[in-house]
Amino acid sequence: MIKMENVSKVYHKGRDNEFYALRDVDLTITDGEFVSIIGKSGAGKSTLMHLIGCIDSFEMGKYELNGMDISKIRGSRKAAIRNAEIGIVMQDFALVDEYTVEENVMIPLYFSKDRHNRKERVAKALELVNIADLSKKTVSKLSGGQKQRVAIARALVNEPKIILADEPTGALDSQTGREIIDVLQTLNSMGKTVIIITHDMEIANRAGRIIQISDGKVAMS
């Protein structure tokens, strides 16, 4: 479960150019939910996603992830959360173009405490997103949709309970985007908590719940 209470993200705190990217955010996402976070550009969606994914830190409030107080843990523990408890998918895929599909999906396993059966776990993740036949291909030679599937497979390889996707269809055409959302829905049906950031209402409506962000605040949930 994800639980945020009065979480604020402030830049240049105490200075003349102090800026609240997020202000007093209260948010609860239970296990197994499919949630979309929607808002205009600059509303704070990505900032919220970064905080949920332990990519960035916050200045005020409390964030509990599966009962653990995130504000009290150090960088190495947050790295472990990003590695095994939350799988992150980015709009621009964030893949290493020089590596093959298999090598990209293998990356989280290098930082994992469990290093057994790496190849089998990679194969399983690729199967889940239906690109097992592309494992030896270099990422730079793939289409946008295929790359996003690789990114999802990489996010899944350590079998995290939460999948966090920031504008996963932003760089794709509408047909491919729908296919990617289908994949995410399938993962949700398998019991994973899926949170997607989007500005597209059509995509947002496919989630079970919509959280609207406006000017750094949760406007609707």
Next chain:
Amino acid sequence: MIQLSVKEYLKNKWFNFFSIILLISMILSSVILISTMEKQTRIYRMLKPYMGDKGIYGATVDDECIESLQRVDKVFAGSVTYCSLNDNEVAEMLVYDKRVERYFKPVLSEGGWLRENPQSEDMISAVISNNNLGIKTGDVITVRVTSQNGEEEQRQIYISGVFSDGQKIYNTEVYLHSDFKFSEMFDTYSYEQLDGIVLITNMKEYDKWKDSVVTRLYKPIIRFEDGITEEEMSYNVEVLDDYHSEISGLKGNIGEINDLGAISKRSRREMRSLYVSYIPLVMVAFILVCLGIIGINTVKTALNTKYFAKLYLCGMNWYHNMIFVTFEMIINCIAAFFLSVVIIYILRLFGIFGRVYAEIHARQAGFIILMCVAIIIVSLLMVCKVMHENSPVDILKDE
């Protein structure tokens, strides 16, 4: 992380290639500078235990005379025997003890250092200088030497090698003067400049003749104990003067120019100035390469921040990318070291180095390791700075 480090290393192969080239240039220049410095100061390292405030240099002595002196601490002396090769040619045979052999063993143009004659182990083995008698490696020469009873005897010497001009050998024509320093004890040999034929052997070989052939102790360093009194010193000078009178018929052998303390002081000053003259060169070489390596690593890291941001998303701690830098630098340093050794070996094999002196011993290896460690540490600090100035969040936002 090791597997990922290897992948990262191969991904940055061109950066690493140039890093290795820079490191090789640093190692080679350092080896040459330190080796040259070592070669120029070897006389002092060899004589260091014998240099002191109380003592005498250059007296005419033999073993019996030395034994009669008081409060003798250490004695260093060259040994010379004269061998007639024919009616016209007399060669000096220099006998090197272990210390001299360690520091001044000549570089041979052919043959090997004091190998035994496979046909006769009793024969004394020696190396010979360039000569116009056609004597070469493998030859057995017959020489006439003066025995202990004053008669001439024939002896055989096995020539195991030949040394070329330009070697520093024991100087049997030393001229003692008021500014004498120990660096003058060894001189550059040149056959063409009428230095004559020289044979060199060591104590172990010479022991086969020692009890039967006349050998002269040449210009010894006699160091006395620090607590020697003025009276004891005066006694020693008198003994040496008397011995000199007995041998040469001349009086007043020992004077101020024989004072070991003054010679040692001048010699140490000369050694220090030699070291000091090389230090700036070594430091400049080190600093230039350091800047190059650090620059490469900084640029590489800055270009790789997006890659590190992706690893960060997958669960890497942001500053753990320094593990990649450390891994790369260690591999590059090891590769550069081994390649440098190979290059030095090849250049020496084909004589490309010429008069440039380059060897890798403990001192050079230690200095190289120290420099590599320093470069790694400074590189890591620069990388740390780059990572600090670029947060993964900002990089991901820019993407």
